[in-house]
Amino acid sequence: MDDILQSEAGQRLRSFIERVERLEEEKDTIARDIAEIYKEAKSTGFSDKVMRRLVALRSKDDNTVKDEEALLAIYKTILGME
Amino acid sequence: MDDILQSEAGQRLRSFIERVERLEEEKDTIARDIAEIYKEAKSTGFSDKVMRRLVALRSKDDNTVKDEEALLAIYKTILGME
Amino acid sequence: MDDILQSEAGQRLRSFIERVERLEEEKDTIARDIAEIYKEAKSTGFSDKVMRRLVALRSKDDNTVKDEEALLAIYKTILGME
Amino acid sequence: MDDILQSEAGQRLRSFIERVERLEEEKDTIARDIAEIYKEAKSTGFSDKVMRRLVALRSKDDNTVKDEEALLAIYKTILGME
DNA sequence: CTGCCATTTTACCGGC
């Protein structure tokens, strides 16, 4: 079994996994930080839900957003949702 | 409208949003890095899918995993899944 | 082992699992049907993405929707997104 | 505006949406039924979490599962996870 | 280019 653990392949796999794990940890930390901010904002009276929508919105191409909104409005009209 | 933009609340909201956006950017970068590693590993002959499962597995509490596995085995037996 | 398979508990577990599986199957069938409709709609020129938003919208309480939209508009103003 | 509401396209859109909504309703009902079963099973002493894993497991192709498990075991060995 | 699969994100619904 030693030969497997010490093998080229084994060392490569181990390296890949460890690199991923380190990055995952960083990612989780950041995700937690983001959650913290929303929480803080919420406790100040802002809606975290709406803030999330806002952030998502800002990250998208402007024209795409406009187009979709326009289409949505049309569909609403067709369905009589004024 | 200037009063809204300049208001305490306005400045706080702006600050929250900008902090989130900065962190989101970092998170995306890391996510890309992780994807890169899996891709590289895959091109070396490893299964990225199984590697992902492995990473997920290692991130969980050992006893919890053991307990669930044990229970799962029992249920399988009961159902005749060998 | 026969005693486990034949036990009260075993029979109950089996029954639970089988009932779930039957329902899951039905659920999947319906999900597929829904996907079909969106696909058909898309091929007729409608945007499936916008249609999904529309359906989601209609399933929510009107006031909730209105309130969120209003808040979003306010936040946009604060951030100078016209 | 009447022409839009009465138009071919309008009627088609309306029909699509309504069909989707009807199916979504059915889907929700079934989902509720499934939740009920798990709840009942749990109150009888079974782990709903493990039962869910079991159901998921059974819904997958046997060989795929076997192959992945085998590979996972190999990777674990390589990493010295007993 | 389209459909499929996996991942991520969001919403929901329990328990505490």
Add this chain to the structure above:
DNA sequence: GCCGGTAAAATGGCAG
């Protein structure tokens, strides 16, 4: 009322 976990939805990447 908050938080955790769970299920659903949406997005993005991959293969055919």
